[in-house]
Amino acid sequence: MNMSNTNTFAIEKYLAFRHIQYKSVQRLTGGTGNYVWRIVDESGGSQVAKHAEPFVASNPNIPFALDRMDFEYKALMQIPQQIPTDELIGMPKVHCYDAEQHVLTIADGGSRTLKDAYTDPDVGIPEYGRRLGAWLAALHQKSRETNIGNNITAKTIYRHAYTHTSATAKNFDLDPALGERVNTEYGSLLSTDDECVCHGDFWPGNVLVSDRGLTIVDWEMVRRGCGATDVGQFAAEAYLLDRFCGNRGLLSAFLLGYRQAGKLAASFVRRMAIHMGVHLAFWPTVVPWGSSEETKECVVLGNEIMKKATEDNWRDRLKLTPLKDLLKDEL
Template identity: 50%
Template structure:
């Protein structure tokens, strides 16, 4: 597989593939792949995504290229499996234009220039409504793919990467002065389940940074879901927990606009999940906020310690069966066991 990492290499590939364009713009924001926006002669924009056998931003770290195969499969299959989802704001999976499995080049429609994370502080956006809309869409994804014949393949890379926060949880807790055995118990009891969970198709990286917004003048936004390379069969609780955790961090550090609580309440209303499912949501939520802010900066060292401590409290409650998400200030105290 010839490398496609520079504008010259991409131009050569596009010419050989017969893909015409008028301009190319490299895109930043992701870490794993090489991504560009193409302007076509008919006025459209397309996104080109290419995988090398390493993380694009850290070439010393290997990363299997089969991630592109799973994403292409998801872009083809998910819209068909879901059908039409009635939500207040239109939500869609970006359309696959073409996929070159040999070169690991995926061409898809352009879902928008800004993510929900980037747009969170825009005062004209109805943030709680967008959170509720996304949770209803996610609940439909999980319900529509609950049968075992709905599959995107066995994505072992996704399962391995998804356990990263569980594997690192004990060290993160210890670094900020908390009992590392809590992290060890969570990893043993719940991280170990990620390999065998088989309830539905999960997006695998469901967070506000993978939701693109498009707005025409002052019209309501449309939402597009991107970055499906970590899709897998698993438990939908991890999708819910990841989005809720990242939304909670946005609320805490970017303006308290109510994204997390609106998302969680709407998912529960739509999916009517079991108590054990909710426990898994809470475990994943607590793991995420206790681990990721120790490597992705949200605030000061002291603010990070506070967040890790909140995550620790959430996890202690989940382990003891006496949890409530009020521990994280979400105002959803009725979710207790």
């Protein structure tokens, strides 16, 4: 059966072809890469179906390699077997994977992300942050020998912010040379990093919150790399949530949870700071969090973190940034 059609009628035909019973099918929004539906059965239970096309679902003019779904399936099958069981945090169970049609059906982790739930007073943000940090550290520590394959697409996409940081700095009357230097020295490492398995897009928007706990989703960008990039990305997004949505302490709790898992090498901390800086220096200009002045504030902070992290006395300099909690007892 050809699944090239990308509307709800097409997925309904596909489900009928696969003899999958359902009561309703709802197209989900919010993502960019794939076509996603929630499938509800007669008993009220639900699962989620993801379908990949060779382009970005939100913009068909942008090509996107289909093997992203193969990598996600591999991650969902392999990684839960390798990291310690956590009663609060997990990954979605795979129901079935149709590699020919690029359809992945998984357990439903809920309809609310941690980003959406951040302002809910009933959601324990500090506890969730600490536990997510510890879980991510376990992923990085336990996957050093895991062969997840060479996800070239993920490596290319992950460098996007590095290649655009210098132009963004110039737009805000900042020195573009810093971004160029960071891209050359650190962005280039993304193609050769090979320390452990990285989620590849680890941020509060890919953590689902439900009464059952937290579910880590969207593993298409999984790759072997440097765990500091996962930490840096989540730290940057946690900072933005704290800064603009209530200062509930997600960043400090997350860094504490990761740091408590073991002593961090100086090179790891420096790399994490660089990545956090790059993220803040670029992504708030794509996904604005506030006014134009507040966007500039984020870009300036990102460049400041990058600058401090590249200086000789970077440890002491970074203690003057939002990363101070990571540096209290390390090194």
